[in-house]
Amino acid sequence: MKKLSIFNSQLSTFIKKEFFHVFRDRRTLLIMFGLPVVQIILFGFALTNEVKNIEIIILDNAKDINSQQITNKIKTSSYFQVQASVLNFKDIEKTFKKGNIKCALIFPAHFGEDLLHIGKSQVQIITDGSDPNIAKTVVNYLTAIIMDYQQQIAPSPALSYRIIPETRMLYNEEGNGSLNFIPGVMALVLMIVCTTLTSVAVVKEKELGTMEVLLVSPFKPVFVLIAKAVPYLLLSMINVILILLLAVYLLDVQIQGSVFLLFFESILFIITCLSLGLMISNITNSQQTAMLLSMMGMMLPTLIFTGFLFPLENMPLPFQIISHIVPARWYFIIVKAVMLKGLGFQYVWKETLILTGMTLLLLGVALKNFKIRLQ
Amino acid sequence: MKVLGFLLQKEFRQIRRDTTILRIMFMLPIIQLVIFPLAIDFDVKSINISIVDQDHSTYSQKLISKIASSGYFKVVSAETSFKKSLTYIEKGQADLIMEIPAGFERNLVREGVQKIGISVDAINGTKAGIGGQYLNSIITDFNVNIDMNLRGAVAPEQSGAIDITYTNWFNPRAEYKYNVVPAILVLLLTMIGGFVTALNIVKEKEVGTIEQINVTPIKKWEFILGKLIPFWVIGMIVFTLGLTISWLVYGIVPRGSFLTLYSFAAVYLVALLGFGLLISTYSDNQVQAMFVAFFFIMIFILMSGFFTSTDGMPGWAKVISNMTPVAHFVKTDRMIILKGSGFNDVKMEFFYLVGFAAILNGWAIRNYKKTN
Numbered sequence: 095m096k097k098l099s100i101f102n103s104q105l106s107t108f109i110k111k112e113f114f115h116v117f118r119d120r121r122t123l124l125i126m127f128g129l130p131v132v133q134i135i136l137f138g139f140a141l142t143n144e145v146k147n148i149e150i151i152i153l154d155n156a157k158d159i160n161s162q163q164i165t166n167k168i169k170t171s172s173y174f175q176v177q178a179s180v181l182n183f184k185d186i187e188k189t190f191k192k193g194n195i196k197c198a199l200i201f202p203a204h205f206g207e208d209l210l211h212i213g214k215s216q217v218q219i220i221t222d223g224s225d226p227n228i229a230k231t232v233v234n235y236l237t238a239i240i241m242d243y244q245q246q247i248a249p250s251p252a253l254s255y256r257i258i259p260e261t262r263m264l265y266n267e268e269g270n271g272s273l274n275f276i277p278g279v280m281a282l283v284l285m286i287v288c289t290t291l292t293s294v295a296v297v298k299e300k301e302l303g304t305m306e307v308l309l310v311s312p313f314k315p316v317f318v319l320i321a322k323a324v325p326y327l328l329l330s331m332i333n334v335i336l337i338l339l340l341a342v343y344l345l346d347v348q349i350q351g352s353v354f355l356l357f358f359e360s361i362l363f364i365i366t367c368l369s370l371g372l373m374i375s376n377i378t379n380s381q382q383t384a385m386l387l388s389m390m391g392m393m394l395p396t397l398i399f400t401g402f403l404f405p406l407e408n409m410p411l412p413f414q415i416i417s418h419i420v421p422a423r424w425y426f427i428i429v430k431a432v433m434l435k436g437l438g439f440q441y442v443w444k445e446t447l448i449l450t451g452m453t454l455l456l457l458g459v460a461l462k463n464f465k466i467r468l469q
Numbered sequence: 470m471k472v473l474g475f476l477l478q479k480e481f482r483q484i485r486r487d488t489t490i491l492r493i494m495f496m497l498p499i500i501q502l503v504i505f506p507l508a509i510d511f512d513v514k515s516i517n518i519s520i521v522d523q524d525h526s527t528y529s530q531k532l533i534s535k536i537a538s539s540g541y542f543k544v545v546s547a548e549t550s551f552k553k554s555l556t557y558i559e560k561g562q563a564d565l566i567m568e569i570p571a572g573f574e575r576n577l578v579r580e581g582v583q584k585i586g587i588s589v590d591a592i593n594g595t596k597a598g599i600g601g602q603y604l605n606s607i608i609t610d611f612n613v614n615i616d617m618n619l620r621g622a623v624a625p626e627q628s629g630a631i632d633i634t635y636t637n638w639f640n641p642r643a644e645y646k647y648n649v650v651p652a653i654l655v656l657l658l659t660m661i662g663g664f665v666t667a668l669n670i671v672k673e674k675e676v677g678t679i680e681q682i683n684v685t686p687i688k689k690w691e692f693i694l695g696k697l698i699p700f701w702v703i704g705m706i707v708f709t710l711g712l713t714i715s716w717l718v719y720g721i722v723p724r725g726s727f728l729t730l731y732s733f734a735a736v737y738l739v740a741l742l743g744f745g746l747l748i749s750t751y752s753d754n755q756v757q758a759m760f761v762a763f764f765f766i767m768i769f770i771l772m773s774g775f776f777t778s779t780d781g782m783p784g785w786a787k788v789i790s791n792m793t794p795v796a797h798f799v800k801t802d803r804m805i806i807l808k809g810s811g812f813n814d815v816k817m818e819f820f821y822l823v824g825f826a827a828i829l830n831g832w833a834i835r836n837y838k839k840t841n
Contacts, residue, residue: 119753119754121752121753121757122754122756122757122760125757125760125761125764126760129760129763129764132764133764133767133768136768136786136789137771137772139783139786140771140772140782140783140786140789140790141771141772141777142777142781142782143595143777143781144781145778145780145781146780146781147780147781148780149780187638190638190639190808191804191808191809191810191811191814192810192814192815193814196780209631213630214630214631214632215630215631215632216631216632216633216634217631217632217633217634218633218634218635218636219633219634219635219636220635220636220637220638221635221636221637221638222637222638222639222808223637223638223639223640223641223643223647224639224640224647224648224803224804224807224808225648225778225803226511226512226637226640226643226644226645226647226648227511227648227778228778228780229637229640229643230643233635234602236633237633240631240633241631243631244630244631248630255577255578255581255582255612255615255616256581256582256583256612257532257577257583257584257585257608257611257612257615258582258583258584258585259584259585259586259587259604259605259608260584260585260586260587261587261588261589261601261605262587262588262589263588263589263591263597264558264588264589264590264591265590265591265592266591266592266597273591273592274592274593282767286763287760290756290759290760290763291756294755294756380489381755381756382489382490382668382672382755383489385668385755385756385759386489386490386493386664389664389759389763390493390497390660390664393763393767394501397770398504398505398508398509399508403776403777404508404509404510404511404776405510405511405513405593405596407514407515408510408511408512408514409507409510410507410508413504413507413508427561430561430592431559431561434592435559435592437559441559441560
C-alpha cells in the first residue's frame with residue numbers, strides 16, 4: 095500500500111511537470127484551443143451539401159409568353175441566378191469555358207406556338223458535367239419547375255385515384271444542411287489535435303536526449319507515458335466542452351440525447367487518439383516523421399473513411415473494410431446517434447466496445463514497444 | 470548568384486538525405502490519386518427503405534413491389550409498426566420509412582384519395598432529399614396506373630406537354646472521377662507547398678542552424694530562394710507525375726493547353742511555398758508550424774470547393790473561400806483540364822494567383838528579416 099502511494103505521489107509530481115511543459119508553450123496552447131473552435135465555427139456554417147445560387151444562362155430563341163413565363167419562374171426560384179443571356183448556341187460553350195455558369199436552358203424557336211398548336215414542345219438543358227452532383231441537381235430542379243409550369247397551363251386530367259405521400263423529416267425538421275458535418279468535424283479535429291500532440295510529446299524527449307534520463311530514473315516507464323498523456327487528456331476534455339457549447343449556442347444544434355453519455359463517449363475517443371499518438375511516438379525517432387505520420391497519415395483516412403464527406407456505402411468493398419479500422423468512423427456514428435438522434439447507450443454499445451477494444455490494443459502495443467526500448 | 474548556387478546544392482543534398490520526407494512527398498500523390506477517385510462517389514445508388522404495411526392488400530403489395538423493382542430502393546425490412554421500423558433508422562440501417570395505413574386499398578377505391586406516410590432520416594440531407602424525390606415520382610407514376618386499372622381508361626394524351634432533354638457537357642456520363650482527379654492534383658501541390666516548407670525553416674530554427682546562416686553574408690532573398698526553388702522543382706515533378714497517373718489510370722488528358730496548365734501550377738506553387746515559408750517565419754517550433762499549416766490546409770480543402778461546392782455557401786464563406794489561392798486554382802484547374810478553357814478565359818484568375826504569390830512571399834521575406 096505504501097509503495098503504491100509513493101508511486102502515486104511520484105506520478106502526480108510527474109504529471110505536474112508535464113503540465114508545466116504544456117503551459118509554458120503559450121502559443122501551442124493557443125493553437126490547441128483556437129484551431130478547433132475556429133474550424134467548428136467555419137465548417138459548421140459554411141459546409142453544406144445544399145445546392146443554391148446556381149448560375150444559369152437561358153437561350154431563348156422563342157421569346158414568347160410561354161418561354162418568358164418559365165424564365166420568370168426560374169428567376170424567382172432561390173436555386174438559380176439567371177445570367178445575361180447569350181445570343182446563340184455557339185456562345186454557350188464559350189461562356190461555359192469562361193466562368194461559373196453551371197447550366198444552360200434552351201428554348202427552341204416557336205416554343206410557345208408549338209405548345210399551343212401541336213400541343214407539344216421541347217426544351218433542352220445543357221449542364222456542366224464537370225461537377226456531376228450539381229449537374230444532376232440542376233436537371234432535377236429545372237424539370238420540377240418546368241413540370242410545374244406545364245401543370246399550370248394544361249392541368250393533366252384529374253386522376254380519380256390518388257395516393258398522396260406525406261413526407262416527414264426525422265431529426266431535422268428545418269432541413270439544417272450542416273447537421274451532418276458537425277459530428278464529422280468534431281471527430282476530425284479531436285483526432286488530429288490529440289494524436290499529433292501526444293505523438294510529438296514523447297518523440298521530442300527522444301530527440302532532445304532527455305528520454306534517456308527518464309529511463310534510468312527509478313520511475314516506472316508506464317508512468318512516463320501516463321504522465322505525458324494526462325495533460326492532453328484534460329485539455330482535450332475542455333476542448334470537447336467548448337465544441338459542444340459552440341454547437342449548441344452558436345450553430346443551433348440541439349443535443350437530443352444525454353449530455354453525460356456524449357461527454358463520456360468523447361473522453362473514450364480522446365483516449366483512443368492519445369493511445370494512437372503514444373504508439374506513433376514509440377515507433378518514430380524524429381518529430382517530423384511523427385507529425386507527418388500523425389497528421390498526413392491520419393488526416394486523409396479520417397476525411398475519407400469517416401463517412402461525413404463521402405458516403406461509405408458507395409465505396410468499393412476493400413475501402414469499406416478499411417473504414418472499419420478508422421476510429422473516427424465509430425465516434426462519428428456515436429455522436430450522430432446520441433447528439434442528433436437522441437438515442438441511448440443501448441444503441442451505441444457496439445461502437446463503444448469497438449473503440450474500447452481499439453484503445454486497449456493501441457495502448458498495449460505502445461507499452462510493449464516502450465518496454466523493449468528499456469532493455 | 471554564386472552563393473545561391475551553393476545554397477541550392479546544400480538544400481538539394483539535405484532533401485535527398487531525408488528519405489522519409491522524400492518518400493512521403495512522392496508516395497502521397499500516388500496513393501491519393503489511386504484512392505480518392507475510387508472512394509468518392511456521391512451518387513445515391515441504393516436507398517434503404519423500411520416498409521410498414523398495415524394493409525396487406527393487393528394494391529399495397531403492388532406499390533411495394535414497384536418500389537423494390539425500381540432499382541433505386543432496397544427494402545431492408547417489412548415491419549408491422551412504425552416503432553419497429555424506426556429502429557432501423559436509428560441504427561442507420563434504413564434511410565427512410567414508408568407507412569401504408571390499414572384500410573389503404575379500401576379507402577383508395579371508395580374515396581379515391583389515400584395518404585401514405587414517408588419519414589426520412591434527414592441528418593444526411595442529400596440522401597434524404599433524393600430518396601424522397603425518387604419515392605414521390607414512383608408514387609405519381611403508380612397513381613396513373615391505378616387510375617387506368619380501376620377506370621379502365623387509357624393513359625390520356627397530354628396536351629401542352631413539354632419534353633425535356635438534357636446533356637452533360639465535358640463529362641457526358643457524369644462520372645465523379647472527372648471532378649475529383651483535377652482537384653487532387655491541386656491537393657498534391659498544396660500539401661507539398663504548405664506542409665513541407667512550413668516545417669523546413671522552423672526546423673533550422675529549432676536545431677539552431679539558422680543562426681549560422683544568419684551570420685554568413687548570405688542575402689535574405691538568396692536564403693528564401695534557396696528554400697523555395699528545390700521544393701518548387703519537386704512540386705512540378707510531382708504535378709507531372711500526377712498528370713501521368715491521371716492519364717494512365719483514369720484516361721484523363723487535359724483538354725486545354727499544357728502551357729496554360731503548367732503556368733498556373735508554377736505560379737500556384739510559388740504562392741503556396743510563400744505561404745509555407747510565412748508560417749515558418751511565424752512559428753517557434755515544428756509543432757506550431759505543423760498545426761498552423763494543418764489549420765489552413767483544412768480550411769483550404771474543405772472550403773475551396775474541393776469536395777463540397779462553394780455555390781451553396783453563405784456569402785461571407787464565399788469571401789473567405791475567394792481569399793484562398795486554392796479556391797482559384799481548383800476552379801481553373803478543373804476548367805483547363807475538363808473544359809479546355811484557354812488562357813484568355815481564365816486570365817483574371819491567373820492574376821489573382823500572381824497576386825497571392827507576390828503578397829505571401831513578400832510578407833515571408835519581410836517577416837524573416839525581423840527574426841534576424
